[in-house]
Amino acid sequence: MSHKALSRNQIAWRAAQDLEDGMVVNLGLGMPVLCANFRPEGREVLLQSENGVLGVGPVATPEQEDRDLTDAGSQLITLIPGASIFSSSDSFAMIRGGHIDVTLLGGFEVAENGDLANWDAEIPGKGPLIGGAMDLAVGAKEVRIMMQHTTRDGAPRLLEQCRYKLTAPNCVKRIYTDLAVVDVTADGFMVCEMIDGLGREELQARSGAKLRFADNCKVLATPDV
Amino acid sequence: MIDKRVASIEEALAGLGDGMTIMFGGFGGAGVPINLMRALPAIPAKDLTIVSNSVRFLEDYAHALFEEKRVKHAVASAARSRGSASGISELQLADGTLTLDNSPQGSFAERIRAGGAGIPAFYTPTGVGTPVAEGKEHREFNGQMCVLEHALTADFTLMRADRADRYGNLYFRGTQGNFGRDMAAAAKCTVVEVREIVDDLLPTADIHVPGVFVKRIIQLPDARDA
Numbered sequence: 001m002s003h004k005a006l007s008r009n010q011i012a013w014r015a016a017q018d019l020e021d022g023m024v025v026n027l028g029l030g031m032p033v034l035c036a037n038f039r040p041e042g043r044e045v046l047l048q049s050e051n052g053v054l055g056v057g058p059v060a061t062p063e064q065e066d067r068d069l070t071d072a073g074s075q076l077i078t079l080i081p082g083a084s085i086f087s088s089s090d091s092f093a094m095i096r097g098g099h100i101d102v103t104l105l106g107g108f109e110v111a112e113n114g115d116l117a118n119w120d121a122e123i124p125g126k127g128p129l130i131g132g133a134m135d136l137a138v139g140a141k142e143v144r145i146m147m148q149h150t151t152r153d154g155a156p157r158l159l160e161q162c163r164y165k166l167t168a169p170n171c172v173k174r175i176y177t178d179l180a181v182v183d184v185t186a187d188g189f190m191v192c193e194m195i196d197g198l199g200r201e202e203l204q205a206r207s208g209a210k211l212r213f214a215d216n217c218k219v220l221a222t223p224d225v
Numbered sequence: 226m227i228d229k230r231v232a233s234i235e236e237a238l239a240g241l242g243d244g245m246t247i248m249f250g251g252f253g254g255a256g257v258p259i260n261l262m263r264a265l266p267a268i269p270a271k272d273l274t275i276v277s278n279s280v281r282f283l284e285d286y287a288h289a290l291f292e293e294k295r296v297k298h299a300v301a302s303a304a305r306s307r308g309s310a311s312g313i314s315e316l317q318l319a320d321g322t323l324t325l326d327n328s329p330q331g332s333f334a335e336r337i338r339a340g341g342a343g344i345p346a347f348y349t350p351t352g353v354g355t356p357v358a359e360g361k362e363h364r365e366f367n368g369q370m371c372v373l374e375h376a377l378t379a380d381f382t383l384m385r386a387d388r389a390d391r392y393g394n395l396y397f398r399g400t401q402g403n404f405g406r407d408m409a410a411a412a413k414c415t416v417v418e419v420r421e422i423v424d425d426l427l428p429t430a431d432i433h434v435p436g437v438f439v440k441r442i443i444q445l446p447d448a449r450d451a
Contacts (some may be wrong), residue, residue, distance in 0.1 A: 087349075
């Protein structure tokens with residue numbers, strides 16, 4: 001069988017479909033921030049950025065750019081009506097106090113018990129960057145991860161145990177990859193959706209821990225975004 | 226009469242010396258005290274501890290501090306320099322010239338808030354089960370394991386705001402406030418560079434940081450325009 005893995009935008013589109021009306025969501029750097037472009041119409045989803053914004057709007061157009069209005073990734077942003085701006089400690093009171101419904105974060109590795117590693121890839125000569133990842137992983141009500149299913153070299157990222165240093169133990173609920181949507185359950189990884197043209201054995205071969213497949217495992221289909 | 230205005234960078238940084246701890250506001254490019262950072266290398270102070278969410282802003286604007294090995298310790302959530310090559314702070318971390326207290330950003334912010342509020346330490350679940358909790362006191366609350374994090378205080382805080390008045394009251398534009406709002410209270414001497422010192426006093430609704438936390442204000446143009 002032949003298959004076509006999802007693009008970064010398609011992974012983001014899929015993850016965005018699970019954001020419900022009324023949710024407060026923090027999007028991590030990298031692929032997660034792309035979800036802002038694919039929020040389903042008619043749903044009010046409030047985006048929080050850890051530099052102290054609730055109600056992040058679209059990235060600023062050149063005419064809208066204001067150097068003093070940024071998100072945590074240094075992008076120049078706009079605000080939606082009703083947005084608020086606050087201190088870093090208030091921002092993390094929001095995050096650590098359980099006021100964020102969902103955080104979507106990038107990941108290096110996820111273990112079958114929900115352990116997450118996403119902050120230190122141990123690149124020689126490069127310093128560590130924790131940022132807000134540990135706080136979000138512990139404090140958000142639900143942690144969802146977006147990442148490629150395997151590394152560039154084809155090594156699995158869904159593992160029995162993380163090899164990299166942990167961001168937080170037992171925190172991941174759902175993983176969106178270019179091949180599948182996988183939930184972390186008490187019994188390990190459970191595939192809910194997978195792309196067409198890829199066999200279950202092939203997906204298993206690209207994973208470093210045992211996969212189970214939901215009874216109603218669906219085709220992971222996205223528009224060509 | 227209360228008047229916290231100073232006319233020169235020399236006055237703004239007077240008293241800054243060896244062995245001191247300096248906090249720096251700013252995040253994502255907003256609220257970074259670029260003018261004050263640039264002035265730092267001219268102050269003859271060494272064995273400094275810096276408290277800054279990211280080390281790289283100081284590397285960008287006060288590179289000589291690292292070249293001259295005058296920073297001995299950093300407290301930061303991010304210690305990654307720009308680009309794929311090693312920055313000077315990364316090289317110094319690797320060879321031990323510089324030591325790092327790598328703090329999760331929320332713990333970092335709360336440690337500063339606590340420092341300014343007279344709270345010496347607090348427990349948090351953030352970091353448990355990771356390298357940042359190693360060697361720290363652990364205690365379980367309501368079935369959740371937590372780690373003890375100690376407050377951060379400083380001799381100086383350097384930060385940028387948009388407007389100030391002679392009381393030291395501060396008004397921020399956009400997301401300038403970030404860590405500065407917390408750091409203002411956590412230092413003995415908080416120095417704020419602002420675009421404008423207003424002639425009168427700021428309207429109450431515009432005051433984001435009460436002047437009581439601020440010692441010196443100096444009007445300096447936005448360094449990004451230079």
